[in-house]
Amino acid sequence: MTTAVNGLEEVKALAGRDLGYTDWLQIDQDRVYRFAEATDDHQWIHVDPARAAAGPFGGTIAHGYLTLAMLIPLMGELLDVSGVRMSINYGLDKVRFPAPVPVGAKIRLKGQVASVDEVAGNGVQLTVDFTVEIEGSDKPACVARAIYRHYA
Template sequence: MTLTVHFDELTTLAGKDLGASAWIDVTQERIDTFADATDDHQWIHVDVARAATGPFGGPIAHGYLTLALFIPAFGELLEVEGVTTKVNYGLDKVRFPAPVPAGARIRLTARVADVEAVAGDGVQITVDGTIEIDGGTKPACALRSISRFYR
Protein backbone atom coordinates (compact mmCIF):
# COMPACT_ATOMS: atom_id res chain seq x y z
CA MET A 1 0.00 0.00 0.00
CA THR A 2 1.43 3.36 -1.04
CA LEU A 3 1.75 6.13 1.53
CA THR A 4 1.03 9.42 -0.21
CA VAL A 5 2.20 12.59 1.53
CA HIS A 6 2.58 16.20 0.52
CA PHE A 7 6.03 17.79 0.53
CA ASP A 8 5.04 19.80 3.63
CA GLU A 9 4.38 16.54 5.52
CA LEU A 10 7.77 14.92 4.86
CA THR A 11 9.20 16.07 8.19
CA THR A 12 6.60 13.96 10.00
CA LEU A 13 7.91 10.70 8.52
CA ALA A 14 11.00 10.14 10.72
CA GLY A 15 10.68 6.67 12.24
CA LYS A 16 7.74 5.74 10.00
CA ASP A 17 7.50 2.13 8.87
CA LEU A 18 6.54 2.14 5.18
CA GLY A 19 5.59 -1.54 5.03
CA ALA A 20 6.35 -3.93 2.19
CA SER A 21 6.19 -3.60 -1.59
CA ALA A 22 4.60 -6.13 -3.90
CA TRP A 23 6.69 -9.13 -4.86
CA ILE A 24 8.95 -8.68 -7.90
CA ASP A 25 9.80 -11.68 -10.11
CA VAL A 26 13.52 -12.02 -10.79
CA THR A 27 13.41 -14.10 -13.95
CA GLN A 28 16.35 -15.36 -15.96
CA GLU A 29 15.21 -13.01 -18.72
CA ARG A 30 15.47 -10.03 -16.34
CA ILE A 31 18.94 -11.17 -15.27
CA ASP A 32 20.04 -11.55 -18.90
CA THR A 33 18.68 -8.11 -19.79
CA PHE A 34 20.57 -6.57 -16.87
CA ALA A 35 23.73 -8.40 -17.98
CA ASP A 36 23.34 -6.90 -21.46
CA ALA A 37 22.71 -3.41 -20.08
CA THR A 38 25.75 -3.48 -17.79
CA ASP A 39 28.04 -5.70 -19.87
CA ASP A 40 28.39 -8.05 -16.88
CA HIS A 41 28.00 -11.52 -18.35
CA GLN A 42 29.66 -13.48 -15.56
CA TRP A 43 28.65 -17.14 -15.88
CA ILE A 44 27.03 -17.33 -12.42
CA HIS A 45 24.37 -14.99 -13.81
CA VAL A 46 23.85 -15.96 -17.45
CA ASP A 47 25.16 -19.48 -18.11
CA VAL A 48 22.32 -21.61 -16.78
CA ALA A 49 24.02 -24.98 -17.42
CA ARG A 50 27.35 -23.99 -15.88
CA ALA A 51 25.69 -22.18 -12.96
CA ALA A 52 23.76 -25.37 -12.14
CA THR A 53 27.06 -26.96 -11.14
CA GLY A 54 28.38 -23.80 -9.47
CA PRO A 55 28.39 -22.68 -5.85
CA PHE A 56 24.74 -21.56 -5.81
CA GLY A 57 23.17 -24.50 -7.67
CA GLY A 58 21.88 -22.29 -10.46
CA PRO A 59 22.11 -18.78 -11.85
CA ILE A 60 21.76 -15.85 -9.48
CA ALA A 61 20.84 -12.22 -10.00
CA HIS A 62 23.55 -9.60 -10.01
CA GLY A 63 23.77 -7.83 -6.67
CA TYR A 64 23.38 -4.52 -8.47
CA LEU A 65 20.22 -5.77 -10.19
CA THR A 66 18.79 -6.52 -6.77
CA LEU A 67 19.82 -3.04 -5.65
CA ALA A 68 18.36 -1.41 -8.78
CA LEU A 69 14.99 -2.99 -8.02
CA PHE A 70 14.92 -0.89 -4.84
CA ILE A 71 13.76 2.08 -6.95
CA PRO A 72 10.50 0.67 -8.34
CA ALA A 73 9.75 -1.07 -5.04
CA PHE A 74 10.32 2.14 -3.07
CA GLY A 75 8.06 3.99 -5.48
CA GLU A 76 5.28 1.62 -4.43
CA LEU A 77 5.79 2.51 -0.77
CA LEU A 78 6.05 6.30 -0.81
CA GLU A 79 4.63 8.94 -3.15
CA VAL A 80 5.42 12.59 -2.46
CA GLU A 81 3.12 15.23 -3.91
CA GLY A 82 3.87 18.92 -4.32
CA VAL A 83 7.41 18.41 -5.59
CA THR A 84 9.11 19.41 -8.82
CA THR A 85 12.14 17.16 -8.48
CA LYS A 86 12.94 13.82 -6.84
CA VAL A 87 16.62 12.81 -6.63
CA ASN A 88 18.32 9.59 -5.58
CA TYR A 89 21.07 11.28 -3.57
CA GLY A 90 23.05 8.18 -2.66
CA LEU A 91 23.58 5.22 -0.41
CA ASP A 92 25.28 5.10 2.97
CA LYS A 93 25.51 1.34 3.22
CA VAL A 94 24.70 -1.67 1.06
CA ARG A 95 25.19 -5.34 1.82
CA PHE A 96 24.15 -8.49 -0.07
CA PRO A 97 23.79 -11.21 2.61
CA ALA A 98 22.16 -13.79 0.31
CA PRO A 99 22.08 -14.35 -3.46
CA VAL A 100 18.81 -14.12 -5.37
CA PRO A 101 18.30 -17.29 -7.42
CA ALA A 102 16.87 -16.91 -10.91
CA GLY A 103 13.13 -17.45 -10.64
CA ALA A 104 12.88 -16.08 -7.09
CA ARG A 105 10.63 -13.28 -5.91
CA ILE A 106 11.85 -10.33 -3.89
CA ARG A 107 10.21 -7.41 -2.11
CA LEU A 108 11.26 -4.34 -0.19
CA THR A 109 10.43 -3.49 3.40
CA ALA A 110 11.42 0.00 4.45
CA ARG A 111 11.46 2.48 7.32
CA VAL A 112 12.22 6.20 7.24
CA ALA A 113 15.23 6.59 9.53
CA ASP A 114 15.74 10.34 9.27
CA VAL A 115 14.33 13.48 7.67
CA GLU A 116 16.10 16.82 7.34
CA ALA A 117 15.82 20.07 5.42
CA VAL A 118 18.44 20.74 2.73
CA ALA A 119 19.41 23.84 0.80
CA GLY A 120 17.31 24.84 -2.18
CA ASP A 121 13.96 24.32 -0.45
CA GLY A 122 14.46 20.59 -0.23
CA VAL A 123 13.93 17.75 2.18
CA GLN A 124 16.23 14.75 2.47
CA ILE A 125 14.98 11.43 3.75
CA THR A 126 17.13 8.51 4.79
CA VAL A 127 15.50 5.12 4.43
CA ASP A 128 16.58 1.79 5.89
CA GLY A 129 15.54 -0.91 3.44
CA THR A 130 15.64 -4.67 3.36
CA ILE A 131 15.09 -6.62 0.17
CA GLU A 132 13.68 -10.00 1.14
CA ILE A 133 13.66 -13.23 -0.85
CA ASP A 134 10.33 -15.07 -0.78
CA GLY A 135 10.96 -18.11 1.44
CA GLY A 136 14.53 -17.04 2.18
CA THR A 137 16.15 -17.06 5.59
CA LYS A 138 18.45 -14.09 4.98
CA PRO A 139 17.82 -10.85 3.12
CA ALA A 140 19.10 -10.39 -0.40
CA CYS A 141 20.07 -6.80 0.34
CA ALA A 142 20.21 -4.45 3.31
CA LEU A 143 20.67 -0.79 2.48
CA ARG A 144 20.44 2.79 3.66
CA SER A 145 19.23 5.06 0.87
CA ILE A 146 19.14 8.85 0.74
CA SER A 147 16.57 10.68 -1.38
CA ARG A 148 15.94 14.38 -1.84
CA PHE A 149 12.71 16.10 -2.73
CA TYR A 150 12.45 19.69 -3.93
CA ARG A 151 9.45 22.01 -4.33
Protein backbone atom coordinates (compact mmCIF):
# COMPACT_ATOMS: atom_id res chain seq x y z
CA MET A 1 0.00 0.00 0.00
CA THR A 2 1.34 3.42 -0.95
CA THR A 3 1.97 5.97 1.80
CA ALA A 4 0.76 9.36 0.57
CA VAL A 5 1.96 12.60 2.15
CA ASN A 6 1.17 16.20 1.29
CA GLY A 7 3.68 18.93 2.05
CA LEU A 8 6.87 19.14 4.06
CA GLU A 9 5.24 18.77 7.47
CA GLU A 10 3.82 15.39 6.48
CA VAL A 11 7.19 14.37 5.01
CA LYS A 12 8.83 15.28 8.34
CA ALA A 13 6.34 13.04 10.16
CA LEU A 14 7.68 10.03 8.22
CA ALA A 15 10.84 9.79 10.36
CA GLY A 16 11.26 6.20 11.54
CA ARG A 17 8.29 4.95 9.54
CA ASP A 18 8.17 1.53 7.91
CA LEU A 19 6.96 2.02 4.33
CA GLY A 20 6.24 -1.68 3.86
CA TYR A 21 6.65 -3.69 0.67
CA THR A 22 5.89 -3.28 -3.01
CA ASP A 23 4.23 -5.92 -5.16
CA TRP A 24 6.49 -8.56 -6.69
CA LEU A 25 8.02 -7.67 -10.07
CA GLN A 26 9.42 -10.30 -12.42
CA ILE A 27 12.79 -9.51 -14.02
CA ASP A 28 12.72 -10.97 -17.52
CA GLN A 29 15.46 -11.40 -20.10
CA ASP A 30 14.04 -8.65 -22.30
CA ARG A 31 14.47 -6.09 -19.49
CA VAL A 32 18.06 -7.29 -19.00
CA TYR A 33 18.76 -6.98 -22.74
CA ARG A 34 17.36 -3.44 -22.81
CA PHE A 35 19.46 -2.46 -19.79
CA ALA A 36 22.56 -3.92 -21.45
CA GLU A 37 21.85 -1.83 -24.55
CA ALA A 38 21.27 1.33 -22.52
CA THR A 39 24.48 0.93 -20.49
CA ASP A 40 26.67 -0.83 -23.06
CA ASP A 41 27.26 -3.62 -20.51
CA HIS A 42 26.97 -6.84 -22.54
CA GLN A 43 28.77 -9.21 -20.16
CA TRP A 44 27.81 -12.79 -20.98
CA ILE A 45 26.41 -13.54 -17.51
CA HIS A 46 23.63 -11.09 -18.39
CA VAL A 47 23.01 -11.51 -22.12
CA ASP A 48 24.11 -14.99 -23.25
CA PRO A 49 21.63 -17.55 -21.85
CA ALA A 50 23.42 -20.55 -23.42
CA ARG A 51 26.84 -19.66 -22.02
CA ALA A 52 25.38 -18.49 -18.71
CA ALA A 53 23.60 -21.84 -18.23
CA ALA A 54 27.03 -23.42 -17.76
CA GLY A 55 28.33 -20.48 -15.71
CA PRO A 56 28.51 -19.86 -11.98
CA PHE A 57 24.84 -18.85 -11.60
CA GLY A 58 23.21 -21.55 -13.77
CA GLY A 59 21.65 -18.95 -16.05
CA THR A 60 21.62 -15.27 -16.83
CA ILE A 61 21.39 -12.74 -14.03
CA ALA A 62 20.27 -9.13 -13.89
CA HIS A 63 22.93 -6.45 -13.74
CA GLY A 64 23.45 -5.19 -10.20
CA TYR A 65 22.85 -1.66 -11.45
CA LEU A 66 19.60 -2.78 -13.08
CA THR A 67 18.48 -4.02 -9.68
CA LEU A 68 19.51 -0.68 -8.18
CA ALA A 69 17.70 1.25 -10.93
CA MET A 70 14.48 -0.56 -10.03
CA LEU A 71 14.41 1.51 -6.82
CA ILE A 72 13.05 4.37 -8.92
CA PRO A 73 9.77 2.82 -10.12
CA LEU A 74 9.34 0.65 -7.03
CA MET A 75 9.75 3.62 -4.65
CA GLY A 76 6.68 5.10 -6.32
CA GLU A 77 4.69 2.13 -5.01
CA LEU A 78 5.85 2.86 -1.45
CA LEU A 79 5.65 6.65 -1.19
CA ASP A 80 3.80 9.43 -2.98
CA VAL A 81 4.86 12.96 -2.02
CA SER A 82 2.61 15.81 -3.20
CA GLY A 83 2.26 19.43 -2.22
CA VAL A 84 5.94 20.25 -2.75
CA ARG A 85 7.54 22.50 -5.39
CA MET A 86 10.28 20.04 -6.34
CA SER A 87 11.60 16.59 -5.41
CA ILE A 88 15.06 15.31 -6.34
CA ASN A 89 17.05 12.14 -5.96
CA TYR A 90 20.05 13.43 -3.95
CA GLY A 91 22.08 10.23 -4.08
CA LEU A 92 23.06 7.09 -2.22
CA ASP A 93 25.11 6.56 0.92
CA LYS A 94 25.66 2.82 0.73
CA VAL A 95 24.84 0.13 -1.81
CA ARG A 96 25.56 -3.59 -1.68
CA PHE A 97 24.52 -6.53 -3.89
CA PRO A 98 24.54 -9.59 -1.58
CA ALA A 99 22.87 -11.95 -4.08
CA PRO A 100 22.34 -11.98 -7.86
CA VAL A 101 18.87 -11.78 -9.35
CA PRO A 102 18.35 -14.75 -11.70
CA VAL A 103 16.48 -13.82 -14.86
CA GLY A 104 12.88 -14.91 -14.34
CA ALA A 105 12.98 -14.23 -10.59
CA LYS A 106 10.62 -11.85 -8.85
CA ILE A 107 11.84 -8.98 -6.69
CA ARG A 108 10.13 -6.56 -4.33
CA LEU A 109 11.22 -3.49 -2.40
CA LYS A 110 11.01 -2.87 1.33
CA GLY A 111 11.52 0.64 2.67
CA GLN A 112 12.21 2.12 6.09
CA VAL A 113 12.60 5.87 6.65
CA ALA A 114 15.89 6.28 8.52
CA SER A 115 15.69 10.06 8.99
CA VAL A 116 14.15 13.31 7.87
CA ASP A 117 16.21 16.48 8.26
CA GLU A 118 15.63 20.09 7.30
CA VAL A 119 17.92 21.50 4.58
CA ALA A 120 18.55 25.01 3.31
CA GLY A 121 16.16 26.41 0.73
CA ASN A 122 12.97 25.45 2.59
CA GLY A 123 13.47 21.74 2.12
CA VAL A 124 13.76 18.41 3.85
CA GLN A 125 16.12 15.53 3.24
CA LEU A 126 14.49 12.11 3.43
CA THR A 127 16.86 9.18 3.98
CA VAL A 128 15.39 5.75 3.27
CA ASP A 129 16.88 2.30 3.87
CA PHE A 130 15.87 -0.06 1.07
CA THR A 131 16.07 -3.81 0.72
CA VAL A 132 15.39 -5.49 -2.63
CA GLU A 133 14.22 -9.01 -1.84
CA ILE A 134 14.23 -11.99 -4.21
CA GLU A 135 11.22 -14.27 -3.94
CA GLY A 136 12.28 -17.54 -2.29
CA SER A 137 15.76 -16.32 -1.32
CA ASP A 138 17.14 -15.74 2.16
CA LYS A 139 19.64 -13.17 0.86
CA PRO A 140 18.58 -9.82 -0.56
CA ALA A 141 19.56 -8.72 -4.05
CA CYS A 142 20.39 -5.20 -2.94
CA VAL A 143 20.56 -3.12 0.21
CA ALA A 144 20.85 0.63 -0.22
CA ARG A 145 20.44 3.89 1.65
CA ALA A 146 18.90 6.49 -0.65
CA ILE A 147 18.56 10.20 -0.08
CA TYR A 148 15.80 12.38 -1.50
CA ARG A 149 15.21 16.10 -1.10
CA HIS A 150 11.81 17.77 -1.21
CA TYR A 151 11.37 21.56 -1.41
CA ALA A 152 8.32 23.72 -0.69
